[in-house]
Amino acid sequence: MNDKQFWSVFGGLTAALAGLFGYLIYSEHQSVDAAEAEVASLRDRISNSRAIVRKTPEVEQEVIILREISDRIREILPDTKDLNNVIRDFQEYMQEAEVTSQGFKPTSNSSSRQRTRSAFERVSYQWELVGNTFQFLEFLNRIETHSRFMAVSKFDIRAANRRALLDEGLASHRIVLDVETYKYVPPSAKEGEVEIRSYERKRDLLSGEIGLRRQALSLQTYRYQGARGRRDPLIDPRVPARVDDPNAWTVQRQQEEVDELVARVEEAQGYWAASNVAKSVLERMVQRSELEKLILRLGEDLRRIEDEGHVTYRPAQTRIDTLVADPLDVLRLALDKSKAIEGPSITALQSVGDTMVGYIEALEYEQALDSFDAIEDSLALLLDDPEREELADWLRLLCEEATILRDFSAIDFKVGGVAIIEGLQPVIIIDGKRRTVGDLVAEELVVHSVRPNEVDFIFRGAIVTREF
Amino acid sequence: MITVNLLPEEYRRRAKSPIGMIAAISAAVLINTSLFAYWGYLHFGVSANIATTRDVLQADLSGLTWQVDYHNSLEAEIATRSQREQTLAEITKSRVLWTKTMDELIDVVQNGREGVDHFIWFNDLEAEVKVDRTKHGELQAAGVSGAEDYAQLANFAEDLEDPALSSLMDIFAAPEPLQASQERPDETLIPSVTWSFPLKMNLLSPAERVENRETAEGEAQ
Numbered sequence: 001m002n003d004k005q006f007w008s009v010f011g012g013l014t015a016a017l018a019g020l021f022g023y024l025i026y027s028e029h030q031s032v033d034a035a036e037a038e039v040a041s042l043r044d045r046i047s048n049s050r051a052i053v054r055k056t057p058e059v060e061q062e063v064i065i066l067r068e069i070s071d072r073i074r075e076i077l078p079d080t081k082d083l084n085n086v087i088r089d090f091q092e093y094m095q096e097a098e099v100t101s102q103g104f105k106p107t108s109n110s111s112s113r114q115r116t117r118s119a120f121e122r123v124s125y126q127w128e129l130v131g132n133t134f135q136f137l138e139f140l141n142r143i144e145t146h147s148r149f150m151a152v153s154k155f156d157i158r159a160a161n162r163r164a165l166l167d168e169g170l171a172s173h174r175i176v177l178d179v180e181t182y183k184y185v186p187p188s189a190k191e192g193e194v195e196i197r198s199y200e201r202k203r204d205l206l207s208g209e210i211g212l213r214r215q216a217l218s219l220q221t222y223r224y225q226g227a228r229g230r231r232d233p234l235i236d237p238r239v240p241a242r243v244d245d246p247n248a249w250t251v252q253r254q255q256e257e258v259d260e261l262v263a264r265v266e267e268a269q270g271y272w273a274a275s276n277v278a279k280s281v282l283e284r285m286v287q288r289s290e291l292e293k294l295i296l297r298l299g300e301d302l303r304r305i306e307d308e309g310h311v312t313y314r315p316a317q318t319r320i321d322t323l324v325a326d327p328l329d330v331l332r333l334a335l336d337k338s339k340a341i342e343g344p345s346i347t348a349l350q351s352v353g354d355t356m357v358g359y360i361e362a363l364e365y366e367q368a369l370d371s372f373d374a375i376e377d378s379l380a381l382l383l384d385d386p387e388r389e390e391l392a393d394w395l396r397l398l399c400e401e402a403t404i405l406r407d408f409s410a411i412d413f414k415v416g417g418v419a420i421i422e423g424l425q426p427v428i429i430i431d432g433k434r435r436t437v438g439d440l441v442a443e444e445l446v447v448h449s450v451r452p453n454e455v456d457f458i459f460r461g462a463i464v465t466r467e468f
Numbered sequence: 469m470i471t472v473n474l475l476p477e478e479y480r481r482r483a484k485s486p487i488g489m490i491a492a493i494s495a496a497v498l499i500n501t502s503l504f505a506y507w508g509y510l511h512f513g514v515s516a517n518i519a520t521t522r523d524v525l526q527a528d529l530s531g532l533t534w535q536v537d538y539h540n541s542l543e544a545e546i547a548t549r550s551q552r553e554q555t556l557a558e559i560t561k562s563r564v565l566w567t568k569t570m571d572e573l574i575d576v577v578q579n580g581r582e583g584v585d586h587f588i589w590f591n592d593l594e595a596e597v598k599v600d601r602t603k604h605g606e607l608q609a610a611g612v613s614g615a616e617d618y619a620q621l622a623n624f625a626e627d628l629e630d631p632a633l634s635s636l637m638d639i640f641a642a643p644e645p646l647q648a649s650q651e652r653p654d655e656t657l658i659p660s661v662t663w664s665f666p667l668k669m670n671l672l673s674p675a676e677r678v679e680n681r682e683t684a685e686g687e688a689q
Binding site for chain 1: 489492493496499500503504506507510511514515518519521522525526528529532533535536538539541542543545546549550552553555556559560562563564565566567568570571573574575577578587588589590591592593594595596597612614654656657658659681
């Protein structure tokens with residue numbers, strides 16, 4: 001190999017080696033750059049992940065709150081139509097509000113609302129009702145306070161005409177009512193729950209927030225308080241012209257007076273119902289005593305109103321007849337019947353007697369007398385029944401005893417001391433004065449006998465003892 | 469061609485060290501060794517160091533991944549559950565409490581004193597809530613004013629808008645302009661003269677109703 005060849009080979013080898021190393025270095029640089037980019041990306045992802053994880057406690061709280069209020073949300077906006085229950089509820093509400101239904105039918109679901117919002121499905125019903133405005137509002141209020149969300153989208157009231165009012169006496173407006181409720185349609189079927197560690201503890205810590213969110217879910221409602229003496233705005237309130245009586249009551253006044261009487265009759269009916277389900281004889285007696293008083297006062301007021309002829313408005317007159325006079329007669333009759341047939345039973349009399357004895361032994365004479373007062377009026381019904389009359393006599397005796405003891409205990413005097421010497425009349429100092437057996441201490445109170453720590457008196461024919 | 473040196477030994481040129489060659493070889497070795505060393509530094513130093521860092525970060529990320537997955541699952545649950553809450557808010561916003569509205573209308577009617585302010589009743593009454601961009605619904609009634617003085621209708625219209633008597637104007641726009649026609653007098657009734665008039669009040673938008681209600685509640689508190 002000559003020099004030239006040598007240098008050629010040498011140069012070639014050197015260049016090849018340098019090229020190889022250059023390539024390796026280049027590749028290494030590439031791989032380092034890629035690795036650095038990967039590291040940077042990892043750092044970013046870690047940073048992002050940390051940022052996300054830092055928010056996890058807040059998200060957890062929100063999930064816990066949503067889970068805890070989900071039952072309330074489901075109650076307001078259920079997944080199911082559950083229309084059968086809605087119809088049952090409506091019937092119950094109509095009965096409570098005293099409106100009558102003349103028909104109902106589902107209405108079309110093709111409203112703009114239905115088409116544009118897919119998260120819930122509108123379920124709508126149309127009802128045809130008959131009733132006055134206040135009954136309708138009572139019914140409406142029940143719908144608008146229903147636990148399930150319901151909205152009245154439309155109603156139309158056609159007022160009862162004057163002729164029908166005069167004939168029937170009651171306003172029967174024809175009402176068409178559209179009520180909407182909603183069925184929630186979840187966008188995706190799955191609503192999986194992630195397990196949250198220490199759920200109960202975390203939930204307990206959030207109880208305040210959960211309460212607030214539950215409260216915020218409450219639907220806006222209105223507390224309807226009834227007619228409150230107002231006139232129905234869908235009733236023609238004009239009165240027949242009466243030139244002879246310038247002080248004639250207006251229709252409004254007539255309606256108010258009748259409303260008040262009706263309310264009192266309802267109160268009386270309440271007493272009657274309560275007396276029939278009373279748990280104790282005493283309670284029953286008290287309820288019937290109140291009922292008797294109320295019936296008496298109602299009868300007087302009704303007579304006065306009828307005598308004075310103030311109620312000329314036919315609907316008001318009809319209401320007086322159907323809602324006051326007739327129920328009052330029914331109540332009177334029922335009360336009289338119950339008195340005539342029943343009177344207090346043996347058990348009732350025994351029970352009252354035992355109660356009175358208990359009170360007397362406990363020195364509670366007033367309560368004993370109250371017990372007797374509750375039954376006293378009905379004792380007159382027992383004359384034909386010797387067995388119960390005997391118990392009635394016992395009760396009268398207990399009453400007399402309780403009266404004497406009550407009055408005796410009310411007499412105030414001070415005993416200064418006693419002197420008991422054999423062979424001599426015992427002496428007692430009462431209110432600083434010397435008294436002996438047979439002396440009058442106060443009105444109807446005579447010393448009967450004296451013992452070391454007590455003295456007997458004769459008081460209204462009975463012997464009573466006072467300790468000192 | 470073969471060259472033969474025939475000169476005696478003492479005349480021949482003395483062999484010299486190949487300095488150029490040595491220098492060239494040295495340079496070649498130096499360059500290639502340096503390149504190799506640099507590659508070694510990159511491969512075993514920098515690259516390995518980065519690989520270690522990457523492994524550590526990978527391990528960190530793996531530790532965070534399940535936490536992120538957990539977080540995302542919670543977020544998904546929130547999305548599903550809160551949709552119902554939003555739906556509820558949406559439909560409740562547009563609801564009109566007709567019990568309250570009618571009760572207040574009755575108060576306004578009742579407020580009038582016969583022969584003094586107004587004496588009003590209705591022959592029919594219709595109300596509707598609409599879900600429309602421009603029309604939100606209305607309350608319409610065929611009203612009757614029992615008075616000879618038709619100015620009492622203005623009293624009634626004023627009472628409807630009086631916030632001291634009712635909050636009707638929180639949900640309705642002002643009633644449409646008054647118009648009335650006198651009915652044939654009925655001398656058998658008091659008052660005998662009546663005026664018929666249409667009452668129409670348009671519902672405000674749900675947003676306005678909510679705003680007015682919240683303002684009223686704020687003032688009440």
